[in-house]
Amino acid sequence: MRSERLYRLLDPEASGPARSFRAVHHAMVAAGVGIMIADTEADWRLVWSAELDAGFWIVCAFFVAEYVLRLAAASAAPGAGPRGEWRSRLDWTRSMGGICDLVGTMPGVLAIALGPDFGSLFGFVWGFKLVRYAPGLALLQRVISDARRALLSVLLAFCLVLLVSASLAYLIERGTQPQVFGSIPAALWWAIVTLTTTGYGDVTPLSTLGRMLAGIVMISGILVFGLWAGILATGFAEEVRRREFLRTWDLVAKVPFFHDVGAAVIADVARLLRPRDYPAGTIIVRSGAPGDCMYFVVSGEVEVQVRPEPVILGPGEFFGEVALLTGGPRNATIVAARHCTLLILDIVDFRELLGRQPDLARVIHEEAERRPGEAAHNNVRETRRRRAPRG
Secondary structure, three states: OHHHHHHHHHOOOOOOHHHHHHHHHHHHHHHHHHHHHHHOOHHHHHHHHHHHHHHHHHHHHHHHHHHHHHHHHHHHOOOOHHHOHHHHHHHHHOOHHHHHHHHHOHHHHHHHHHOHHHHHHHHHHHHHHHHHHOHHHHHHHHHHHHOHHHHHHHHHHHHHHHHHHHHHHHHHHOOOOHHHHOOHHHHHHHHHHHHOOOOOOOOOOOOHHHHHHHHHHHHHHHHHHHHHHHHHHHHHHHHHHHHHHHHHHHHHHHOHHHOOOOHHHHHHHHHHOEEEEEOOOOEEEOOOOEOOEEEEEEEOOEEEEOOOOOEEEOOOOEEOOOHHHHOOEOOOEEEEOOOEEEEEEEHHHHHHHHHHOHHHHHHHHHHHHHOOOHHHHHHHHHHHHHHOOOO
């Protein structure tokens, strides 16, 4: 039980005391990197040497202690029980997180062996400890893994263009500039600088044909890096959409309103929902305002101001569904009782969805008729009367 509490304390996504630990952790990372930078300034080192050394040792001690604590808590990780305490801890030391934490202790070890002046130079490794708390970096790693074939294909194209451009530059410029284009390895420097569009200007072709080659190489470099950027941007956007879709799917699947409509309808609805945050006290809808969307409560609470007593709606509940059928005015004013996150479904998107999912229309009609209030019943009956075939 003790190791489980320790694991929750060190969990990057846990709440409660874990948030305080994360704040201290991030402050130590910032302090360690700041000390490393300040230690390279001679004037600061001369005036603040004692303070910089003391701060450096405090940061080192913190990260050594963190490594020991994470090692002790590894046995409480999900799925670690069947492997046993020491086997799970050994597996953690060989994981990417364990290796990163071990590297985080390196400045302290080097400082003990060679002195704090030398050890602080490696304080930049503490910056990598923030990777664990950055879900976007893990997302980027997955994007690169999924798109590795396309990225490697572009890398191969880059290498081929690099080799061809260096070879052609050698053939064209070796007679006029033997000191910089006298061999293909020497010409590779010019090719790399030109292909990456860096253009230092220290090596440039002098002949007309060489300059034409340089222009082609620069354009090729733009195309190659544009392909790389496009592949990564597309993959990252798709991965973000996938994560948001899965999060929205989980939320929609928990709403009783959608229990009987099936997975296909839930998938369609999840693609159309838009999240929005409302601070406490914010008026979400006003009585008498046009009804053009419905809301699902993700977190927090909203208050429906009706008589004789207001109604509180919490996570998983919804409101405004009658507007999806009639587009009529709101029956009540609804206010955010606490800070809440809502998913909004626009009536235009939903009416298009009704055409593809007739079962959903049936469920909405049934739910709207179960809602209290004569206005809601009248609106639903009026909508059905308008849609009934004329005899």
